[in-house]
Every structure is written in C-alpha cells, then in structure tokens.
Amino acid sequence: MKIITTSDWHLGNLFHGNDRLEEHEDFLEWLLGQLKEQQPDALLVAGDVFDNGNPSAKAQSAYYKFLAEATQSCATLQIVITAGNHDSASRLEAPRELLTHHRVEVRGTIKRQWVTDDDGQGDWQVDYDDLLIPVDGQAGDRAIVLAVPYLRSDVVRDTSYSRGVNQFLHSLTARARELYPDTPLVMMAHMYASGADIASRDASERIIIGGQEQVSMEGWNEHPDYLTCGHIHKRQHIWDTDWARYTGSVLPMSFVEKDYTHGVDLVTLTAGHRPMVKQLEYTPQHRLRVLPEDGADLTVNQLTKLINNELQERTSDKPDDHFDYVWLKVRRNRVNHDDAKMLMDLVNSKNAVLCKTESIIEIVNPSASVGERTLTSVDDILNRDPLETLQEAFVAKHNAEMNERQKSLLTDVINSIKNKSND
Numbered sequence: 001m002k003i004i005t006t007s008d009w010h011l012g013n014l015f016h017g018n019d020r021l022e023e024h025e026d027f028l029e030w031l032l033g034q035l036k037e038q039q040p041d042a043l044l045v046a047g048d049v050f051d052n053g054n055p056s057a058k059a060q061s062a063y064y065k066f067l068a069e070a071t072q073s074c075a076t077l078q079i080v081i082t083a084g085n086h087d088s089a090s091r092l093e094a095p096r097e098l099l100t101h102h103r104v105e106v107r108g109t110i111k112r113q114w115v116t117d118d119d120g121q122g123d124w125q126v127d128y129d130d131l132l133i134p135v136d137g138q139a140g141d142r143a144i145v146l147a148v149p150y151l152r153s154d155v156v157r158d159t160s161y162s163r164g165v166n167q168f169l170h171s172l173t174a175r176a177r178e179l180y181p182d183t184p185l186v187m188m189a190h191m192y193a194s195g196a197d198i199a200s201r202d203a204s205e206r207i208i209i210g211g212q213e214q215v216s217m218e219g220w221n222e223h224p225d226y227l228t229c230g231h232i233h234k235r236q237h238i239w240d241t242d243w244a245r246y247t248g249s250v251l252p253m254s255f256v257e258k259d260y261t262h263g264v265d266l267v268t269l270t271a272g273h274r275p276m277v278k279q280l281e282y283t284p285q286h287r288l289r290v291l292p293e294d295g296a297d298l299t300v301n302q303l304t305k306l307i308n309n310e311l312q313e314r315t316s317d318k319p320d321d322h323f324d325y326v327w328l329k330v331r332r333n334r335v336n337h338d339d340a341k342m343l344m345d346l347v348n349s350k351n352a353v354l355c356k357t358e359s360i361i362e363i364v365n366p367s368a369s370v371g372e373r374t375l376t377s378v379d380d381i382l383n384r385d386p387l388e389t390l391q392e393a394f395v396a397k398h399n400a401e402m403n404e405r406q407k408s409l410l411t412d413v414i415n416s417i418k419n420k421s422n423d
Contacts, residue, residue: 007230047084
C-alpha cells in the first residue's frame with residue numbers, strides 16, 4: 001500500500017505582505033501530478049491546511065478545486081485531512097458529510113459524550129472510533145488511519161499537556177488494535193514533539209513559550225506502525241525513531257527556513273516489513289535570498305556588485321513567475337540612509353521582491369571607545385575633556401563611533417569656545 005503524506009500548506013499565507021496564492025497553486029498543481037504518477041491509495045494532510053481560522057475566499061477556492069481534481073483524476077484515492085493549530089477546526093469540518101461522499105474524510109474536532117455512572121458522577125468520554133478511518137488498497141490490502149487533529153487543552157484536560165496527549169494517543173492506538181488486530185496502523189497528528197529541530201529565531205511554528213506544548217513519547221512500545229506529523233516546518237525524524245516523521249512545510253514560512261527541503265513523503269507499507277519512506281521533493285516557485293549571505297561588512301560599491309551578480313535582470317516591467325524574495329542587510333557604519341535607499345531601489349529593479357531591509361548597527365561600548373575613566377566627583381566632571389563627553393553622547397545616540405573628521409570639527413568648536421571664554 002502506498003500513502004502520500006503532507007502537512008502545513010498554510011493556504012492564504014502572506015509572506016511579508018506578499019500574497020502567496022500563486023505559489024500555493026503551483027504546489028497543488030505539482031502535488032496533483034505526483035498523485036497521478038504515483039497512484040497512491042491515500043493522501044494524508046496532517047494539519048495547518050490554512051494559515052488562519054478565517055481564510056480568504058481565494059484560499060478556500062484553491063483548496064476545494066484541488067480536492068475536486070484529485071478525486072476525479074485518481075478514481076480510487078482516499079484523502080484524509082485533519083485540522084492544525086492554525087485552522088478553524090469547526091470550519092474545516094463543516095463540509096464533512098458532503099466530502100465523505102467524494103472519498104475525502106475530514107477530522108477537525110474530537111467527538112465527546114457526557115457519561116454518568118450509577119453514582120451520578122459524570123465525565124467526558126472520547127469517541128475514539130470516529131478517528132479510525134479504514135483505507136483500502138488497490139491490491140486488496142488495508143490500513144487504518146488514526147486521524148488526530150490538533151489537541152487543544154479542553155480536550156486533553158490534564159495538568160500536563162504532554163501527559164494528556166500521551167494518554168489520548170495511547171488510548172486511540174489501543175482502541176485501533178482492539179478493533180483491527182493485525183492491520184497496519186498509520187497515525188496522523190499535529191503537535192510539537194520534544195527534541196524536534198525548530199528554527200532558533202523567527203520561528204513561524206509559533207511554539208508556546210517555555211515548551212509547555214512539547215510532547216514526549218519516550219517508552220511508547222505499542223506505537224502505530226507509522227506516524228506522520230505536522231506543525232514543525234523542517235522535515236525530520238521524531239524522537240530519533242524510524243517510524244515517526246515530520247514531512248515539513250510545503251513552502252518556507254520565514255527566511256530562517258530558506259534552506260529547508262520541501263515536498264511530500266511517499267510511504268510504502270508492506271506486510272511484515274518496516275514502512276519505507278521516500279521524499280518527493282518540490283522546488284518552491286520563489287527562492288529566498290539573504291544578501292549578503294554571511295552578513296559580511298560590505299561597502300556600498302560591494303553591495304551594488306553583489307546585487308547585480310546574484311539577482312537576475314527583469315525581462316519585463318514587473319517580476320516574472322520565478323522571482324526571488326530578498327532580505328537585504330546593510331551596515332550603518334558603511335551605508336548611509338541615501339545609499340541604503342539606492343540599494344533598495346536596485347533590488348526592486350531586478351527579478352526580485354524586496355521583503356525586508358535590515359540595518360545592522362554595531363553595538364559599541366562607550367567606555368571602551370573613549371577610555372575607561374570613572375567619574376567619582378564634581379571636579380572630575382568639571383575637569384573632563386568635553387570631547388570625551390560628546391563622543392559618548394554620539395555613541396549612545398548612533399551606536400557608532402565618531403570618525404576623524406567629526407572629531408576634528410568638534411575639537412575646533414571646543415577650542416573656539418575656550419578662546420572666546422579666555423578673551
């Protein structure tokens with residue numbers, strides 16, 4: 001049995017204010033081609049289908065157009081979709097009954113029922129059976145998909161989020177084993193697994209501060225045969241296992257993710273063997289470029305040459321379908337405001353879209369720049385060289401030292417004032 005797994009589409013995302021609809025349509029068209037070529041038995045989408053809970057009409061249109069074309073062109077394909085933390089669970093699941101008739105199963109919410117015992121004590125009981133979806137292969141084989149949407153705190157209901165998620169996943173797996181013994185189990189979930197490699201800064205996964213949502217599965221011996229997970233944007237193994245993996249996002253969501261690989265995973269299940277996983281790599285429509293890449297201390301002329309060498313020329317009055325997104329870094333001690341504006345205009349004249357410009361300011365220690373003298377009395381202040389005080393004030397305001405010409409001009413002004421005082 002062959003299954004294609006994916007997650008973190010983030011349809012409707014704006015990249016530094018730029019609408020990415022065409023980029024997502026390019027990915028969906030590519031994915032449709034992979035479905036036709038690979039002819040998998042199922043497609044699993046593990047959360048964050050949309051970038052927010054109220055996606056635009058165009059984003060929703062792209063989503064439903066893909067589902068229609070996928071189910072029409074692949075006659076036996078079954079699709080299972082779960083909600084992520086970015087999705088509106090109820091909105092995603094609203095057309096569930098309709099989509100089921102087209103071999104598309106959506107799970108956004110967890111069904112629960114209030115059950116009381118003989119003593120009148122009650123509690124919420126999860127309908128685990130609703131999350132178990134049989135997938136039948138073209139060769140007559142079968143797998144059970146354990147479709148777990150993002151688990152919010154009202155469902156987990158435990159003092160420890162990790163422990164609550166553990167209990168939920170263990171109980172779901174046990175129920176699947178009970179109902180479908182000797183049948184391969186494939187779980188799809190959306191969570192932050194402990195030990196996952198995430199971006200050190202500018203992380204668009206939006207992890208809860210302090211790691212409160214980290215989920216550990218240490219010692220889970222009765223785990224499913226395979227787990228595909230969404231939420232973390234970098235493709236990687238989970239918990240150092242060979243049975244759990246993040247597929248990663250289909251597009252880079254920040255410049256920190258510019259070197260990530262993207263695509264989907266083709267998972268092959270064979271009785272008596274471990275699942276085989278192969279990445280089907282997708283090249284996003286637009287590259288992310290950071291200039292200069294290493295943050296080098298470049299002059300205006302050097303930056304101009306770099307931009308001309310690294311970015312392609314436009315062939316028309318606007319960027320084409322494969323322009324670059326650019327993050328330009330300039331150093332204030334090398335580039336003044338007018339020169340920075342010239343560099344920004346140069347980037348925008350290329351086959352590129354300038355997303356952000358960062359002015360890097362060297363942090364200067366005032367005491368290190370003008371000496372280590374400590375003022376301990378009024379006399380010290382009165383007897384201090386005025387130039388030292390002005391230098392410190394300049395550094396505090398501009399985070400840069402005065403150049404020799406500025407020092408010379410100030411020295412002339414100070415001397416002129418002293419001369420007038422002596423007259």
